[in-house]
Amino acid sequence: MILKTFIKRLVPRVLEDDISLLSPKTVVLRKAISHSGFKFGLLLFISIILLGILGPFFLDISPYQQDLDKRLLPPVWIEGGSWDHLLGTDGNGRDYLSRILSGTRISLTIGIGAALVGMVIGVTLGVIAGYFGGWIDQFVNYILTCQLALPGLLLAMTLVFLIGPSIPVVIIVIGCLHWTLFLVVTRSVTKRIAKLDFVSASNAIGATKLQIIIQDILPGIINQIIVIFTLEVGVAILAEASLSFLGVGIQPPTPSWGLLIAEGKEAIFFQPWLIVLPGIALFLLVVSINMLGDGLRDIMDPKSKLE
Amino acid sequence: MSYSLIINNLEISVKSLIGYKKIVSDFNLTLHPGRKLGIVGESGSGKTLSMLALNRLLPSQIEVTGGSIFFNNKNLNNMEKKEFYREFSGKKISMIFQEPMTALNPVYTIGKQLRQAFLIHNKGISKKLSEERARSMLDAVKLNRIEERMRQYPHQLSGGQRQRVLIALALINEPEILIADEPTTALDVTVQKEILELINELCLNFKMSLIFISHDLGVISKVSDEIIVMKDGKIIEEGLTKKILKSPKKDYTLGLLKCLWKLEKGNPSLYTDKEVPFIEVKNINKEYQLPNRFFSKRKKLSAVEDVSFSVFKGESVAIVGESGSGKTTIAKIINGLEYPDSGEILINNCPINKIDLFERARLIQPIFQDPYSTLNPNHTIGYVISRPLIIQKRFSSKEIYHNAIKMLKLVELPATFFYRFPNQLSGGQRQRVSIARALILEPQLLICDEPTSALDVTIQDQILDLLENLKKKLSITIIIISHDISVVKYLSKRILVIKDGKIVESGFTKEVLENPQSSYTKELLSSVFRIFPPKRNFIN
Numbered sequence: 001m002i003l004k005t006f007i008k009r010l011v012p013r014v015l016e017d018d019i020s021l022l023s024p025k026t027v028v029l030r031k032a033i034s035h036s037g038f039k040f041g042l043l044l045f046i047s048i049i050l051l052g053i054l055g056p057f058f059l060d061i062s063p064y065q066q067d068l069d070k071r072l073l074p075p076v077w078i079e080g081g082s083w084d085h086l087l088g089t090d091g092n093g094r095d096y097l098s099r100i101l102s103g104t105r106i107s108l109t110i111g112i113g114a115a116l117v118g119m120v121i122g123v124t125l126g127v128i129a130g131y132f133g134g135w136i137d138q139f140v141n142y143i144l145t146c147q148l149a150l151p152g153l154l155l156a157m158t159l160v161f162l163i164g165p166s167i168p169v170v171i172i173v174i175g176c177l178h179w180t181l182f183l184v185v186t187r188s189v190t191k192r193i194a195k196l197d198f199v200s201a202s203n204a205i206g207a208t209k210l211q212i213i214i215q216d217i218l219p220g221i222i223n224q225i226i227v228i229f230t231l232e233v234g235v236a237i238l239a240e241a242s243l244s245f246l247g248v249g250i251q252p253p254t255p256s257w258g259l260l261i262a263e264g265k266e267a268i269f270f271q272p273w274l275i276v277l278p279g280i281a282l283f284l285l286v287v288s289i290n291m292l293g294d295g296l297r298d299i300m301d302p303k304s305k306l307e
Numbered sequence: 308m309s310y311s312l313i314i315n316n317l318e319i320s321v322k323s324l325i326g327y328k329k330i331v332s333d334f335n336l337t338l339h340p341g342r343k344l345g346i347v348g349e350s351g352s353g354k355t356l357s358m359l360a361l362n363r364l365l366p367s368q369i370e371v372t373g374g375s376i377f378f379n380n381k382n383l384n385n386m387e388k389k390e391f392y393r394e395f396s397g398k399k400i401s402m403i404f405q406e407p408m409t410a411l412n413p414v415y416t417i418g419k420q421l422r423q424a425f426l427i428h429n430k431g432i433s434k435k436l437s438e439e440r441a442r443s444m445l446d447a448v449k450l451n452r453i454e455e456r457m458r459q460y461p462h463q464l465s466g467g468q469r470q471r472v473l474i475a476l477a478l479i480n481e482p483e484i485l486i487a488d489e490p491t492t493a494l495d496v497t498v499q500k501e502i503l504e505l506i507n508e509l510c511l512n513f514k515m516s517l518i519f520i521s522h523d524l525g526v527i528s529k530v531s532d533e534i535i536v537m538k539d540g541k542i543i544e545e546g547l548t549k550k551i552l553k554s555p556k557k558d559y560t561l562g563l564l565k566c567l568w569k570l571e572k573g574n575p576s577l578y579t580d581k582e583v584p585f586i587e588v589k590n591i592n593k594e595y596q597l598p599n600r601f602f603s604k605r606k607k608l609s610a611v612e613d614v615s616f617s618v619f620k621g622e623s624v625a626i627v628g629e630s631g632s633g634k635t636t637i638a639k640i641i642n643g644l645e646y647p648d649s650g651e652i653l654i655n656n657c658p659i660n661k662i663d664l665f666e667r668a669r670l671i672q673p674i675f676q677d678p679y680s681t682l683n684p685n686h687t688i689g690y691v692i693s694r695p696l697i698i699q700k701r702f703s704s705k706e707i708y709h710n711a712i713k714m715l716k717l718v719e720l721p722a723t724f725f726y727r728f729p730n731q732l733s734g735g736q737r738q739r740v741s742i743a744r745a746l747i748l749e750p751q752l753l754i755c756d757e758p759t760s761a762l763d764v765t766i767q768d769q770i771l772d773l774l775e776n777l778k779k780k781l782s783i784t785i786i787i788i789s790h791d792i793s794v795v796k797y798l799s800k801r802i803l804v805i806k807d808g809k810i811v812e813s814g815f816t817k818e819v820l821e822n823p824q825s826s827y828t829k830e831l832l833s834s835v836f837r838i839f840p841p842k843r844n845f846i847n
Contacts, residue, residue, distance in 0.1 A: 202694075204642055
């Protein structure tokens with residue numbers, strides 16, 4: 001109740017017919033408040049982040065402490081589980097809840113970091129290729145073809161092996177391998193927008209090419225970028241999992257969700273929670289980011305109606 | 308063969324969560340064999356919807372909610388879907404659509420599409436016979452080189468040729484009623500004239516009746532005996548074409564006609580102060596390279612060839628030509644958005660490529676044709692209008708805001724539009740915004756590229772008035788580019804007729820229009836269906 005009155009005071013109420021009197025910021029705020037998918041996604045995302053940051057402080061069991069007497073304990077709700085280890089233990093007797101919580105931080109960093117790296121590369125190349133066209137476009141297309149022809153995982157393995165595995169290296173390597181989707185989409189949308197009259201009009205008022213790209217073209221492709229970004233976060237987390245599984249990603253005993261799944265793989269038929277639990281965590285994270293992204297797209301789009 | 312089509316109190320509604328909302332009501336129509344009926348109205352008046360309802364082609368959210376359609380005393384509304392498609396659609400009633408570029412399937416040859424249309428209603432006919440039929444239809448719509456056309460794909464034909472193929476498709480099953488929905492709107496005027504003549508002739512030969520939908524009274528007057536005027540889903544006025552054009556009974560129709568009469572009367576206030584050449588275009592050439600293919604030479608397309616002219620200060624000059632004549636390229640070159648291959652453009656005796664960007668922006672501003680792509684959908688109107696000042700970086704934010712509000716007032720828009728987004732505006736309002744954006748830098752030259760051709764007649768009238776007022780108020784020079792002779796006549800003092808990138812004829816508008824010298828200008832003028840004001844003013 002208090003929250004609702006607070007929000008009402010925050011957002012000036014205007015008659016429905018007078019939406020045009022609101023400033024764009026107020027409209028976006030009101031759209032955000034009325035968009036349930038966005039609110040749910042935001043809530044979930046924030047709680048995952050808070051759990052990742054604050055969780056380890058409240059749990060006084062170390063994710064690295066082994067106890068070989070208590071190997072492969074099931075979670076508390078399955079017969080044989082105990083309250084000492086809420087989500088059971090893994091093959092080395094380490095507390096699983098603690099491992100998942102501290103894995104949150106690593107998976108989030110890698111997922112979002114790698115998607116950001118991919119976005120920067122892909123969007124830059126895509127906008128440049130789409131806007132300038134000609135030989136620049138052909139050159140970028142050539143790079144794209146090369147990238148698509150390379151076996152991604154193999155390349156990532158080689159690179160990580162050569163440089164040496166660490167979190168920044170994994171982020172950059174995964175990011176450098178996941179920009180093709182950004183490139184393809186931004187290039188085609190940029191091409192379409194660059195032909196429109198308002199770009200010519202901006203030319204005529206003396207705007208520089210950089211101004212046109214930033215002020216005219218980027219706002220038009222931001223929605224597509226958001227959607228791809230949310231997809232790529234999930235893909236990057238899974239790519240990290242496969243790298244870790246192959247032994248060139250995050251090095252054990254550091255817990256990451258991908259590594260947890262990889263380690264639990266042998267026990268899939270006997271202790272399925274070893275895979276299911278980090279799987280659920282991964283699912284919740286990807287869902288929250290997807291909902292957040294979809295919501296953001298709806299809210300930022302001036303064409304969507306305020307309800 | 309006698310038949311008739313009677314539509315009684317037709318009512319069409321949009322289905323939404325709340326319920327039904329009427330968009331067409333009390334639509335009555337009686338069509339007798341051999342009659343030609345025109346339906347005229349502005350966009351959104353329901354003229355197309357009512358005809359789609361007759362053909363059962365309404366979009367999914369829209370339904371017929373009342374009234375009846377009788378064809379030979381058979382109620383079409385109660386008929387089973389299957390039976391309707393088998394007995395009527397394409398066979399008794401046939402339709403031609405507006406956009407000839409998208410109405411044909413791009414992956415089948417013309418011949419195959421014609422044969423398919425014939426086979427739907429004549430199952431089990433041999434390939435030879437159906438091919439024969441297709442050929443005779445292409446002959447009937449007066450396409451040349453029929454054998455070649457049969458094997459061609461739609462993209463190999465021009466707009467006018469495609470529209471002919473579409474007419475052949477519509478007529479292949481010898482329908483009794485042909486519905487033509489703006490069939491010539493997307494075509495050039497000279498092609499439009501040919502197509503209209505063809506439709507008139509075919510109606511006689513095939514003994515069809517015709518329902519012709521258009522927003523253009525000039526076109527309607529050419530093809531119809533009777534007219535229905537529609538507005539906001541209702542019939543405003545109906546009667547014989549000649550009568551309505553001479554003495555309309557309703558104010559709305561009169562308003563529509565007045566817009567056209569005004570253009571026809573011309574504009575007495577076209578004046579120039581001094582004959583100082585403001586802009587000089589000297590022998591410009593522009594070629595475009597067509598995309599190259601493997602193992603073949605690059606082809607070149609010459610868009611502008613050796614064009615020179617000059618425009619004096621405070622004058623308005625029109626460039627007239629059909630699509631593909633290079634008129635838009637000339638506009639872009641003058642504006643500095645494209646560079647000529649050779650030749651030069653002098654503004655106040657200074658070559659345009661030596662003027663820096665900001666300076667050029669304060670000299671020349673463009674207004675574009677399509678109101679839907681001229682404004683960035685992600686920016687508010689306020690930002691769109693003030694952006695030229697923001698980019699110039701010489702003004703405080705307060706100055707910019709006040710200037711933008713002033714501009715909104717100047718183009719007769721309320722100041723509350725400042726925070727709106729373009730998608731909340733109508734086409735005419737968007738065009739006003741784009742005029743405001745062009746004028747905020749107080750340029751000396753406006754280049755208007757078909758500023759009104761995407762707008763309804765009454766909106767066109769308002770925008771032309773606005774341009775005219777602004778010209779007087781701010782004494783700016785205007786170069787107007789158009790295919791529409793009447794708009795040109797109203798706005799410009801001098802005229803350049805252009806064809807295939809070359810100037811064919813130039814001179815004072817009045818002289819050129821009254822006494823055209825070149826054969827192309829003559830052809831262009833004879834293709835325009837003008838509506839002359841009555842000799843005696845019966846109202847004013």
